[in-house]
Amino acid sequence: MNLNATLIGQSITFLVFVWFCMKYIWPPLTRALEERRRKIADGLAAAERGRREQELAARRAAEVIHEAKEQAADIIARAERRAAEIVEEAKAEARAEGERILAAARSEIEQEIHRAREELRRQVAALAVAGAERILEREVDERAHARLLDELAAGL
Amino acid sequence: MATGEITAGEYIKHHLTNLTFGRFPDGTWGWARDAADVQAMGFWAFHVDSLAWSVGLGALFLWWFRRVARRATAGVPGGAQNFVEWIVEFVDANVRGSFSARNDLVAPLSLTIFVWIFLMNLMDLVPVDWIPQLAHLLGVPYMKIVPSTDPNVTFGMAFVVFGLMLYYSVRIKGLGGFVGELAFQPFGRWGAPINLVLEGVALISKPVSLALRLFGNMYAGETIFILIALMYGAGWILGVFGGLLQLGWAIFHVLIITLQAFIFMVLTIVYLDMAHQEHH
Numbered sequence: 001m002n003l004n005a006t007l008i009g010q011s012i013t014f015l016v017f018v019w020f021c022m023k024y025i026w027p028p029l030t031r032a033l034e035e036r037r038r039k040i041a042d043g044l045a046a047a048e049r050g051r052r053e054q055e056l057a058a059r060r061a062a063e064v065i066h067e068a069k070e071q072a073a074d075i076i077a078r079a080e081r082r083a084a085e086i087v088e089e090a091k092a093e094a095r096a097e098g099e100r101i102l103a104a105a106r107s108e109i110e111q112e113i114h115r116a117r118e119e120l121r122r123q124v125a126a127l128a129v130a131g132a133e134r135i136l137e138r139e140v141d142e143r144a145h146a147r148l149l150d151e152l153a154a155g156l
Numbered sequence: 157m158a159t160g161e162i163t164a165g166e167y168i169k170h171h172l173t174n175l176t177f178g179r180f181p182d183g184t185w186g187w188a189r190d191a192a193d194v195q196a197m198g199f200w201a202f203h204v205d206s207l208a209w210s211v212g213l214g215a216l217f218l219w220w221f222r223r224v225a226r227r228a229t230a231g232v233p234g235g236a237q238n239f240v241e242w243i244v245e246f247v248d249a250n251v252r253g254s255f256s257a258r259n260d261l262v263a264p265l266s267l268t269i270f271v272w273i274f275l276m277n278l279m280d281l282v283p284v285d286w287i288p289q290l291a292h293l294l295g296v297p298y299m300k301i302v303p304s305t306d307p308n309v310t311f312g313m314a315f316v317v318f319g320l321m322l323y324y325s326v327r328i329k330g331l332g333g334f335v336g337e338l339a340f341q342p343f344g345r346w347g348a349p350i351n352l353v354l355e356g357v358a359l360i361s362k363p364v365s366l367a368l369r370l371f372g373n374m375y376a377g378e379t380i381f382i383l384i385a386l387m388y389g390a391g392w393i394l395g396v397f398g399g400l401l402q403l404g405w406a407i408f409h410v411l412i413i414t415l416q417a418f419i420f421m422v423l424t425i426v427y428l429d430m431a432h433q434e435h436h
Contacts, residue, residue: 010312
């Protein structure tokens with residue numbers, strides 16, 4: 001083991017290497033590491049924020065859905081009520097229409113009956129006249145007995 | 157084995173000799189041809205292989221980390237960035253755990269120590285003959301490729317750490333505070349001489365143990381690899397046995413090289429933390 005000037009050379013080299021490492025290697029590497037650490041921290045914070053926002057949005061969405069459901073239920077109830085009303089109205093109208101038609105029919109029948117009765121009366125009068133003619137075997141002066149015949153017809 | 161004719165002793169010695177460039181006693185500079193030349197050169201000699209490998213590996217580390225650092229994004233990291241960040245965060249966690257003061261130097265220092273020493277130790281796993289043999293073919297007589305088996309390298313790093321310890325001790329506590337710490341503990345004012353001896357030994361032992369621990373572990377590991385490699389020249393039964401041994405030792409060594417790099421780093425952090433602590 002012989003110590004010689006190699007020792008000095010090695011010492012100087014060592015100092016230069018340490019200086020170089022300190023100046024050009026250590027700072028950029030630790031800076032990159034630090035920056036990455038910060039980036040990750042930021043990312044995690046952003047994720048946390050996003051999660052909270054998402055939670056909030058979900059709650060808001062649930063609220064909106066709830067509201068919409070209520071509104072829908074309200075609308076359906078109103079629509080049902082309206083439908084029932086319409087049905088009722090239609091029924092009432094139909095009933096009224098039916099009654100009107102019935103009334104018209106009834107009055108027409110009434111008229112028909114009346115007319116038929118008039119016709120019948122006239123025919124009965126004619127028949128009575130003809131019968132009387134035949135019974136009397138002579139001509140009856142229609143004009144002379146018109147008043148009598150009319151009275152007879154009214155009496156039927 | 158390097159060559160067929162040399163003895164085991166020569167083989168081991170060859171593998172443990174650095175490629176040395178230095179000043180001969182007559183004042184001229186040149187390459188050392190053998191151990192005697194190295195002895196003659198004394199202090200003014202450079203282990204060119206240790207320096208070249210350590211500088212090369214350190215430069216590789218810096219180049220690669222710099223490349224990743226320049227492209228570092230805060231977004232999704234690629235494979236290289238992920239790996240580098242993993243190491244950086246590992247080192248950073250250790251610094252945060254052991255170092256309580258504020259100092260921008262300590263973390264990059266620890267990173268450099270950990271990765272650089274790991275890479276230097278990693279060279280231990282390259283089969284001991286490959287690169288020396290290649291160097292031999294290229295005409296280079298000696299080539300020790302594991303810089304951390306060179307005490308100069310480990311002491312060079314430990315002394316820098318020691319220098320930083322002294323610098324920060326004086327800067328944080330003042331010269332008086334630092335000397336006071338050495339002189340007035342643990343026996344108080346009147347035990348100053350004993351205190352100085354005790355604390356002085358404790359202080360000096362820090363860089364020495366730092367350097368010798370790494371050097372000792374790596375040198376021992378390397379020596380065992382060399383001894384195992386000797387078996388390859390001793391018949392095929394021993395050769396196969398040696399192969400198995402080398403595999404086992406290499407696998408075990410993966411743990412050691414990482415552990416030694418880690419220990420050097422952690423002790424550096426702890427020592428510098430102690431330098432930053434006000435009187436305790």
